[in-house]
Amino acid sequence: MVASHDVVLVGGGGAGLRAAIAIAEANPRLSVAVVSKVYPMRSHTVSAEGGAAGVIRADDSLDEHCYDTISGGDWLSDQDAVEAFVKEAPEELLRLEHWGCPWSREPDGRIGVRPFGGMKKMRTWYAADKTGFHMLHALFQTSLKYRAVARYDEWFVTKLLVDDGRVQGVVAIELRSGRIQPILAKATILCTGGCGRVFPFTTNATIKTGDGMALAYRAGAPLKDMEFMQYHPTGLPFTGILITEAARAEGGWLLNKDGYRYLQDYDLGKPTPKPVLRSMELGPRDRLSQVFVKEMEKGRTIDTPYGPVVNLDLRHLGERVINTKLPFVRELCLKYQNIDPIKEMIPVRPVVHYMMGGVHTDIHGATPLPGLYAAGEVACVSINGANRLGSNSLPELLVFGARAGRAAAEYASSQKEPGPAVVAQAEDERRRLVHDLLQRTDGRERIATVRDAMQKTMEESAGIYRSGPGLAKAADRLGELEEQARRIGLDDHSRTFNTELVTALELQFMVEVARTMVGSALKREESRGAHQRIDFPKRDDQRFLAHSLCRRAADGSCRIEYLPVTITRWPPGERVYGR
Amino acid sequence: MVDRITVEVARYRPEKEAEPSFQAYEVPCRKDWVILDGLNHIKDHLDGTLSYRWSCRMGVCGSCGMTVNGEPKLTCATFLADYAPGPLRVEPLRNFPIIRDVIVDIDDFMQKLSAVKPWLIRDAEKPLAEGEYRQTPAQLDEYKQFSMCINCMLCYSACPVYGLDPEFIGPAAIALAQRYNLDSRDQGARQRDEVLSKHEGIWSCTFVGECTKVCPKHVDPAGAIQRYKLSSAMGSVKDFLMPWRGK
């Protein structure tokens, strides 16, 4: 069987659903398909807690949001993209209000905003501390009213179909039946989210395996800035469950083993009883995570069975503030750590959280490969530069999801139907899946073993601090692991909902993505934002005020080139916090 | 020494087996392990053929609902140790067709969800340029609880009416219809009414409240159903007394 649509979206999270609606609105005659490996409302956007930034207050301005984003990103953001983003974010958030999103309100009924790390003004819209959940359900439920949007729920995409230099759809497995078939399209948009699972300790759900990045990379599209992986300073040990930045924005303190607010020792400002924006606990994520490592080296963290931790103290906020402003934080602590933040301190440590890099796109979401678009965490436009500011990602899904949707709709309207060559390619892919994985009986490697080895390699070499020799070793190791991932032996040879097959394919995607991260990190001989090299501790604008572009060479290795950063109005300066 | 616990998991592979059976596995019973961690241990180390759904492991994506010792539970939010010394039984959610192992077919709910029009309906849309619809915190509180549904299907699994009559729209879909009906920005109650009142299922709900008891997000679908019945009964009385009142 062959299905065919005008536009196929891979992914039904915030970016994918926003794009789907944009296409349906831009041209209701186009047929749109949302292909997603989980039901759309289960996508990872659902876990976002804190909020979404968009300027609405009279005392705020677009320029200030631009500046916070650009300086937060250590000047690696493309400033034309940031300007477009900042301008369209409030509109998009308002549109979501008109679609029913239950934003938290001021007493008079206007939208409420809260402070957020790295943002100098209050501009973060929130829906209690379940912002992503409410945004995703509002988008999904709204998408149900558009008849033109077809859904392929629980279909797993394994390959992009490319012929004649154009992407013309995908190959996917219908999990329920195990059927493998092409879904052809004149334009394809990747909205597959991030890749946190390449690390052992992450806030990311199990589905965040970098599939879209690997799909694009294998199809010949370059990946941009893959060395920039953000750590969030406050995750629960063991589970990696995120304790939102909002906990610090409401006035939470980070304490070392002596009960001391250690951030004051690292040029992040002076401790004050009330939270001050861009200072102390509200400093940027990369700095806070790096400082944790320094504190650990000084022996001032607390040892636990799950590694070293510090404490996040909310007790002084009192029961009322915790219950009204941070109910989800309390629920998570109680349910998963058996700790009550009203009475006890919360143990936290830095956890892998967000991928700044991704599939290289322009400000319309177009990749260099005709017919291929990308939006959301899978893409790198780049507004996030070397370090994303909290609450910029959710509005990014909306702004660039909508832009990619409109651009793809326009492109699709002028294209002819995909040709027979891609149907033949799809047949090759089907054969590969069946013979090399599903029916293979001589596979020797176990998924969990290869996965654990990959995660360990990444944590050791490409974590908060990196070094040339460590990265070089990791690159070799990942090469071996890629070989092993190819020789996976499955226990499960059946067709019906074979989740082991999916996990094996995800592992192959992850190893591919891990290699691009290590390859890009090795070549960037400087420290900037989330990329910190102990052998090159300074930022080097002479050589590296540039995006890395990683392309796949024929032998599977990665080739790195650089693309200049677009600077419009904000020349590179020093990142200053707490002063 | 880590304690161990036996987990008996319902297995069903339609390509091989005519009907479900149980398979027992022994897994570590650590204090901070949830049932899902136990299943992942099985899948990683003991038997890669076991299939189940999960994603967030933080009780918000709604994927991991299963029947645990007879009760519907989110397996990522239920500790293994609470069932010590075991054995503990994990089965698919009830009242749904089984696709494989503990994975059930929820197509029926997805269709019912669309049917109740879970989106904001307005007679006239306000242009974006005019800003937000004002909504006070008190107005938000009117429907907030019903907006917390994660579509985990525990309530359908527990609902005796849905078990007998699959036509019944069911707890979560009704709660979500009410979520919009009670939203001060919405004007679509009448359209949803056509769907909700069409089937007598809603009247056969006996208010046993099983759905509310099992809901992990305190949505209170039983309350939503009761409230709907009241408003709808009152609506028909009013329509009878005041036929000019064009709702």
Ligand SMILES: Cc1cc2nc3c(=O)[nH]c(=O)nc-3n(C[C@H](O)[C@H](O)[C@H](O)COP(=O)(O)OP(=O)(O)OC[C@H]3O[C@@H](n4cnc5c(N)ncnc54)[C@H](O)[C@@H]3O)c2cc1C
């Ligand atoms: C715990 C947590 C809290 C966060 N809090 C905030 C916050 O407060 N503010 C903020 O701005 N950002 C926050 N973020 C970041 C933000 O939530 C994410 O960056 C964003 O939600 C990603 O959305 P997305 O649409 O790109 O992808 P996702 O929502 O991850 O969706 C990916 C989609 O792609 C599909 N997919 C993937 N691979 C395949 C495949 N091979 N075949 C078929 N389908 C596939 C999936 O099924 C899914 O539908 C948070 C992130 C985390 C982890």
Ligand code: SF4
């Ligand atoms: S109402 Fe509760 S139990 Fe039912 S689907 Fe929603 S969250 Fe789950």
Ligand code: FES
């Ligand atoms: S895994 Fe998401 S709710 Fe349990």
